[in-house]
Amino acid sequence: MSGAANQKISDFPYRITVPTRWGDNDMLGHVNNVAYYRFFEAIVVRFQMEEVGVDWLKDKISPQAVETLCRFHRPLSFPETIEVGLRVERIGNSSVTFEIALFGEGGDAPAASGHFVHVLVDAETLKSQPIADDQRKIFEKFS
Amino acid sequence: MSGAANQKISDFPYRITVPTRWGDNDMLGHVNNVAYYRFFEAIVVRFQMEEVGVDWLKDKISPQAVETLCRFHRPLSFPETIEVGLRVERIGNSSVTFEIALFGEGGDAPAASGHFVHVLVDAETLKSQPIADDQRKIFEKFS
Amino acid sequence: MSGAANQKISDFPYRITVPTRWGDNDMLGHVNNVAYYRFFEAIVVRFQMEEVGVDWLKDKISPQAVETLCRFHRPLSFPETIEVGLRVERIGNSSVTFEIALFGEGGDAPAASGHFVHVLVDAETLKSQPIADDQRKIFEKFS
Amino acid sequence: MSGAANQKISDFPYRITVPTRWGDNDMLGHVNNVAYYRFFEAIVVRFQMEEVGVDWLKDKISPQAVETLCRFHRPLSFPETIEVGLRVERIGNSSVTFEIALFGEGGDAPAASGHFVHVLVDAETLKSQPIADDQRKIFEKFS
Numbered sequence: 265m266s267g268a269a270n271q272k273i274s275d276f277p278y279r280i281t282v283p284t285r286w287g288d289n290d291m292l293g294h295v296n297n298v299a300y301y302r303f304f305e306a307i308v309v310r311f312q313m314e315e316v317g318v319d320w321l322k323d324k325i326s327p328q329a330v331e332t333l334c335r336f337h338r339p340l341s342f343p344e345t346i347e348v349g350l351r352v353e354r355i356g357n358s359s360v361t362f363e364i365a366l367f368g369e370g371g372d373a374p375a376a377s378g379h380f381v382h383v384l385v386d387a388e389t390l391k392s393q394p395i396a397d398d399q400r401k402i403f404e405k406f407s
Numbered sequence: 408m409s410g411a412a413n414q415k416i417s418d419f420p421y422r423i424t425v426p427t428r429w430g431d432n433d434m435l436g437h438v439n440n441v442a443y444y445r446f447f448e449a450i451v452v453r454f455q456m457e458e459v460g461v462d463w464l465k466d467k468i469s470p471q472a473v474e475t476l477c478r479f480h481r482p483l484s485f486p487e488t489i490e491v492g493l494r495v496e497r498i499g500n501s502s503v504t505f506e507i508a509l510f511g512e513g514g515d516a517p518a519a520s521g522h523f524v525h526v527l528v529d530a531e532t533l534k535s536q537p538i539a540d541d542q543r544k545i546f547e548k549f550s
Numbered sequence: 551m552s553g554a555a556n557q558k559i560s561d562f563p564y565r566i567t568v569p570t571r572w573g574d575n576d577m578l579g580h581v582n583n584v585a586y587y588r589f590f591e592a593i594v595v596r597f598q599m600e601e602v603g604v605d606w607l608k609d610k611i612s613p614q615a616v617e618t619l620c621r622f623h624r625p626l627s628f629p630e631t632i633e634v635g636l637r638v639e640r641i642g643n644s645s646v647t648f649e650i651a652l653f654g655e656g657g658d659a660p661a662a663s664g665h666f667v668h669v670l671v672d673a674e675t676l677k678s679q680p681i682a683d684d685q686r687k688i689f690e691k692f693s
Numbered sequence: 694m695s696g697a698a699n700q701k702i703s704d705f706p707y708r709i710t711v712p713t714r715w716g717d718n719d720m721l722g723h724v725n726n727v728a729y730y731r732f733f734e735a736i737v738v739r740f741q742m743e744e745v746g747v748d749w750l751k752d753k754i755s756p757q758a759v760e761t762l763c764r765f766h767r768p769l770s771f772p773e774t775i776e777v778g779l780r781v782e783r784i785g786n787s788s789v790t791f792e793i794a795l796f797g798e799g800g801d802a803p804a805a806s807g808h809f810v811h812v813l814v815d816a817e818t819l820k821s822q823p824i825a826d827d828q829r830k831i832f833e834k835f836s
Binding site: 282283285286287293302305306309310313321343 | 568569571572573579588591592595596599607629
Binding site: 435440441445463464472474475476478 | 577578583584587588591606607614615616617618619620621622
């Protein structure tokens with residue numbers, strides 16, 4: 265993620281927009297640090313549901329977060345609409361790492377960047393599971 | 408609820424304390440209006456779980472919110488700890504109405520007051536169910 | 551608000567759409583009762599900012615919530631997009647009552663309906679202030 | 694942070710307890726990944742306010758988050774009460790890194806661990822500022 269500060273939204277193959285809510289701002293008048301992870305979650309969940317076909321309520325094997333990280337470069341503030349970009353950064357045996365960046369209005373550089381690591385877990389045995397080939401191909405398409 | 412502004416925490420037979428969180432405040436520097444309902448929910452859920460024995464994840468018949476109301480009398484602010492009081496205001500055939508008040512630190516009068524109406528619902532048929540006698544007695548104890 | 555269950559989104563002169571977030575759902579798999587008030591807040595804040603010109607961070611006299619109410623008719627669930635409708639229900643001397651309804655996807659009837667009462671308050675004296683004529687006219691346009 | 698999985702709450706010189714809220718759980722029945730950062734924030738904010746004397750609303754120079762990270766080892770669930778431990782991991786010229794771990798009920802090992810990096814920033818110039826000696830001494834006491 266070196267050079268994260270130079271990235272543009274167009275560098276990310278998967279993108280969504282998320283309107284901020286009044287309550288995302290904290291008493292300092294900016295989007296609260298915790299809320300950034302709501303935006304991370306929004307794009308990862310959407311990607312897994314729509315591109316990979318994950319259904320967390322039904323699937324016996326489903327992705328679980330094992331690590332998230334965010335670097336805060338500059339403030340975002342309600343009522344801005346956030347552009348969120350995702351790129352598959354690394355595909356492991358049973359894990360996938362998504363690189364994510366948040367962009368505010370009127371700026372090329374990301375306001376925040378980070379990653380979100382999912383591991384495939386069997387809900388019964390709680391053991392990690394290998395990523396199937398068809399899923400791997402989807403991840404590769406967005407890497 | 409006339410005279411709500413004159414109530415004290417000791418007027419309520421069921422009470423909990425809830426520490427505020429940084430993120431409960433909004434950009435105006437006070438607890439956000441929406442977060443008051445988090446405190447309402449905290450006491451209603453705790454009461455139903457601990458006094459009535461409700462288990463929302465297992466019970467086939469469980470209480471569902473049909474109406475909530477809050478009147479905001481004066482601001483609350485992080486890092487205050489909130490005292491929350493609950494009283495059973497009305498027991499219907501299948502519904503129970505909880506009167507709730509929130510008290511900040513260093514003040515006798517409630518910062519907010521309102522109610523929360525639960526209806527017993529069968530998860531399969533989605534029809535309302537009569538309150539059983541043993542539950543009714545619990546509600547009466549707190550009325 | 552009699553007949554709220556028969557209302558359609560087209561009955562409301564001011565409307566927005568709000569995408570749900572994963573975290574809006576609670577462990578019962580539906581949008582949590584508290585989150586409904588986030589949608590109420592979203593439309594009231596947007597209306598006051600865009601139609602009335604309120605700036606809560608700068609204005610000396612600004613609207614403060616004194617009462618909110620919500621009736622829950624049927625569940626909403628992530629990833630639904632919510633349509634929110636607002637109508638000015640009552641204009642008092644210093645207060646305005648907004649009637650609000652939430653509509654899920656694929657249904658004419660509201661999933662929830664309620665109101666949000668704002669009172670104009672002077673930030674210094676904390677006293678309520680009369681609604682100016684130009685604001686009153688805006689409210690009348692949406693009543 | 695090697696060996697994080699072996700840490701106990703007693704390894705951390707600063708500790709608080711945080712009751713979970715119903716809404717911290719998501720539809721999978723566990724505390725949502727995002728909410729872990731609420732617990733991180735709770736202890737960092739409390740530490741900075743009570744031990745260091747930070748007042749974010751008044752101070753011209755105040756700590757701002759530049760990076761947070763969380764590793765999720767095992768689930769937490771409402772209605773558990775969380776024990777949160779904090780240790781000063783690294784003191785830089787203008788930054789301080791807090792190591793944080795979350796512990797659920799009835800378990801020695803942390804449910805999650807991570808860090809939170811604060812940088813001292815001048816609100817006007819937006820430039821980072823060196824940590825004063827008296828603050829540095831406080832940080833050293835908790836390292």
